[in-house]
Amino acid sequence: MSTIYLGTSQMTEKSWVASANDPGTDFPLQNLPFGVFRHGDRDRIGVAIGDRILDLDGCAQSGLLSALHEETLAACSANRLNSLMALGAAAWSAVRRQLTALLSAEQAGSETKNRVEPLLVSMRDASMQLPAAIGDYTDFYASIHHATRVGKLFRPDNPLLPNYKYVPIGYHGRASSIVVSGTEIRRPCGQIKPEGAEPVFAPSHRLDYELEVGIFVGPANSLGEPIPIAEAEQHIFGLCLVNDWSARDIQSWEYQPLGPFLAKDFATTISPWIVPLEALAPYRVPAFKRPEGDPAPLAYLRSPAANRDGIDLTLEVYLQSAKMQQAGAAPVMLSRGNLRDLYWSIAQLIAHHASNGCNLQAGDLLATGTISGPGAGSEGCLLEMQHNPQPIQLPGGESRMFLEDGDQVTFRAFASREGLPRIGFGECSGTVIGAAHA
Numbered sequence: 001m002s003t004i005y006l007g008t009s010q011m012t013e014k015s016w017v018a019s020a021n022d023p024g025t026d027f028p029l030q031n032l033p034f035g036v037f038r039h040g041d042r043d044r045i046g047v048a049i050g051d052r053i054l055d056l057d058g059c060a061q062s063g064l065l066s067a068l069h070e071e072t073l074a075a076c077s078a079n080r081l082n083s084l085m086a087l088g089a090a091a092w093s094a095v096r097r098q099l100t101a102l103l104s105a106e107q108a109g110s111e112t113k114n115r116v117e118p119l120l121v122s123m124r125d126a127s128m129q130l131p132a133a134i135g136d137y138t139d140f141y142a143s144i145h146h147a148t149r150v151g152k153l154f155r156p157d158n159p160l161l162p163n164y165k166y167v168p169i170g171y172h173g174r175a176s177s178i179v180v181s182g183t184e185i186r187r188p189c190g191q192i193k194p195e196g197a198e199p200v201f202a203p204s205h206r207l208d209y210e211l212e213v214g215i216f217v218g219p220a221n222s223l224g225e226p227i228p229i230a231e232a233e234q235h236i237f238g239l240c241l242v243n244d245w246s247a248r249d250i251q252s253w254e255y256q257p258l259g260p261f262l263a264k265d266f267a268t269t270i271s272p273w274i275v276p277l278e279a280l281a282p283y284r285v286p287a288f289k290r291p292e293g294d295p296a297p298l299a300y301l302r303s304p305a306a307n308r309d310g311i312d313l314t315l316e317v318y319l320q321s322a323k324m325q326q327a328g329a330a331p332v333m334l335s336r337g338n339l340r341d342l343y344w345s346i347a348q349l350i351a352h353h354a355s356n357g358c359n360l361q362a363g364d365l366l367a368t369g370t371i372s373g374p375g376a377g378s379e380g381c382l383l384e385m386q387h388n389p390q391p392i393q394l395p396g397g398e399s400r401m402f403l404e405d406g407d408q409v410t411f412r413a414f415a416s417r418e419g420l421p422r423i424g425f426g427e428c429s430g431t432v433i434g435a436a437h438a
Contacts, residue, residue, distance in 0.1 A: 011282060011420055016105040016113055017120065019050030026414065026424020027051075032099055033273035033425070034081055034238065037126040043079040048273055048426070049103055051123050056095075058119040064112075065098050081132045081274070085218045085237040086362035092218075092237070092276060128272035130180050131240075132216060132363035137173040137268070138353060139212075139244055139260075139367045144288075144343035146372040149384045165294050168301075168344040168352045170369075173244075174265035178365065181241075181271050181428045187405065187435040188266040190250035203435035204247035204263075207403040210370040211317050211380035211411055212242035213339055215346050216274050217364040227354040229303050232347035235360065238274035239346075241315075241411045241428035242367045245269070248383055248402070270365070271411070271428035279423050283415035284308040287345050300355055301348050309347055313339035315371055315413045317380070321398055322406025329395045331410060337371050337378040339413075405434045 014021050015029040027033065027048040037046050037053050046053040056076040059065050065073055072091045075083035084091070101107045102116050141147055144164070151159025163169070179185075187207055193199040218237035221227050227235055244264060251263030287309035296302065303309050315338060320331035344352075349366055370380040379385050382402055385392065391399040403409070411428040 010100070013100075014105045015049060015103045016108060017050045017052055017103060019052065020103070022050065023422065025050055026422070026426055028421040028423070029100060029103055030421045031275060031279045031423045032096055033275045033279070034084070034131065035273045036080060036129040036131045037121070038129055039121050039126045043129050045076060045078060045081060045084070046121070046126075047099055048123070049120070052120040053123060053126055054099065054103065054116070055119045055121060059102070059116070062115060062119065064102060064115060065095075067098060068094055080130075080363070081237070082363040085132065085216065086220065088219045089234055093278065096276065096278060128180055128182070130178065130270070131272060131274055134175045134178055134363055134365050135361050136364045137175040137178060137367070138170050138365070139173045139264070139369060140344070140349055141169040141369040142342045142344040142349060143369060143371050143380065145341060145374050145378070146370040146380055146384060149372065149379065149387065153383070153386060165343075166298065168349055170349075170353070171259050173260075173268065173367075175365070177265055178268045178270060179430075181269055181426075181430070183269065183430060184433045185245055185267045185269065185430045186433050188247050188250065188262070189435050190247060190262050191253055192249045193253040199253060204250055205402070206248035207432060208246045208248050208382045209317065209403065209409045210244040210246055211315055211335070211337065212244055212367045212369060212371060213313070213315070213413070214240040214242040214270055215349065215366040215368070216240065217350075217360045217366065218362060220361045221354050221359055223359040224357040225359075226300075226357060227351055227360070229301060229347060229351040230305070232350040233277060235350055236277055236346065237362075238276045239280070239425075240274050241271040241413055241425050243269040243409060243411060243428055243430060244367060244370075245430070246381070246383075267430070269428055269430045271426050273426045275423065275425055280311055280313070280415055282420055283312045283417060283423065285310040285312045285340050288341065288343050290343075297348065301351060303345065303347055305347075309345040310340040310342070311346075311415065312417070313413055313415050315339060315380075315411065318410040318412070319394070319400070320408045320410070321394055321404070323396055323398060324394065325408070327396060331408070332394060334392065335377055335379050337373045337380055339368075339371060341373050342368060342371065403432050405432055407432050
């Protein structure tokens with residue numbers, strides 16, 4: 001498990017950055033998520049604090065992080081997070097301790113504040129970038145509620161395939177088309193087969209979102225060396241939000257027999273901030289409780305820390321159409337789910353991925369697959385909502401079965417508990433634009 005250094009007093013500690021103490025902020029002192037931002041003529045690593053970004057390279061150059069190891073200092077001055085990701089949990093904790101001391105109202109003296117203040121950049125003045133050079137991307141299918149709902153659409157009497165409760169199902173995705181939140185998403189074209197007709201090449205008419213959580217890999221494992229389940233979280237740098245956009249009409253024609261391809265690899269949106277597991281430590285919960293009669297995980301997937309392998313993280317999906325935006329209508333919440341409902345934990349996904357000796361690399365991205373809950377209103381994609389006889393109703397008389405041009409989809413997530421700060425993820429957002437000429 002990741003190193004945890006925050007005690008009870010630190011969980012209620014305030015920052016001298018006033019916006020970090022707003023109860024509704026995603027980024028209190030206890031969060032300090034890592035990201036990469038552009039301000040001026042170059043990219044640099046920063047941490048979010050309230051409505052500001054603290055420039056880590058500026059801190060390093062100013063001598064504010066001098067207590068850190070030289071290798072860690074160099075990683076903080078890079079323009080992507082890969083080097084810091086590779087250093088491991090002890091280095092990440094050391095950075096967070098130093099940053100907490102610099103930003104804490106209780107720990108930072110007036111001289112420290114005067115040195116740090118010029119290194120704070122308003123989020124309004126920064127452009128967020130991809131946080132890492134993502135070498136590989138793997139998408140899983142870890143929500144049994146999602147798998148069951150979708151399975152019922154095609155196999156009403158047998159929604160889950162026999163391997164689902166034994167194997168964390170995943171596939172290798174396309175890393176080059178991963179984009180940061182705010183990037184426009186062009187409607188894809190592909191082969192579509194209308195019922196009773198020959199296939200045509202045309203823009204997708206059944207464009208969908210998928211609500212997922214991303215797992216950024218930290219230290220690598222050597223080729224041929226598995227990662228034991230007990231050590232899996234030591235290889236997780238942190239979590240982000242993922243929208244793995246899907247063209248359902250292209251997917252239904254192409255996916256047999258090898259699985260997803262062009263229906264998925266045209267775009268994947270991620271949120272720019274990576275929330276460390278340390279920040280989420282107070283919100284850990286037992287892993288998903290398997291129903292009676294389900295098989296126990298095989299030995300290599302049996303976690304010794306199952307009583308805290310889950311994370312109580314609320315996940316929300318919002319939609320705002322172009323017409324709503326023009327009318328000044330607020331986005332509509334389409335669904336709310338929770339990461340704790342995953343059938344397979346994030347530790348199990350890491351351990352399974354490396355179980356055959358696959359060498360994960362610092363900056364690789366794994367995604368959970370669509371996260372859905374058991375009840376109505378917790379569906380993680382529009383496809384799951386097809387069991388409803390009526391389309392989704394939007395303000396102004398609009399309705400939706402799938403996404404239309406001009407629709408903006410936004411994911412948000414937060415962990416909260418009475419007496420503890422709200423740990424948020426920021427937004428994962430994308431707006432659909434028209435297809436290129438087919």
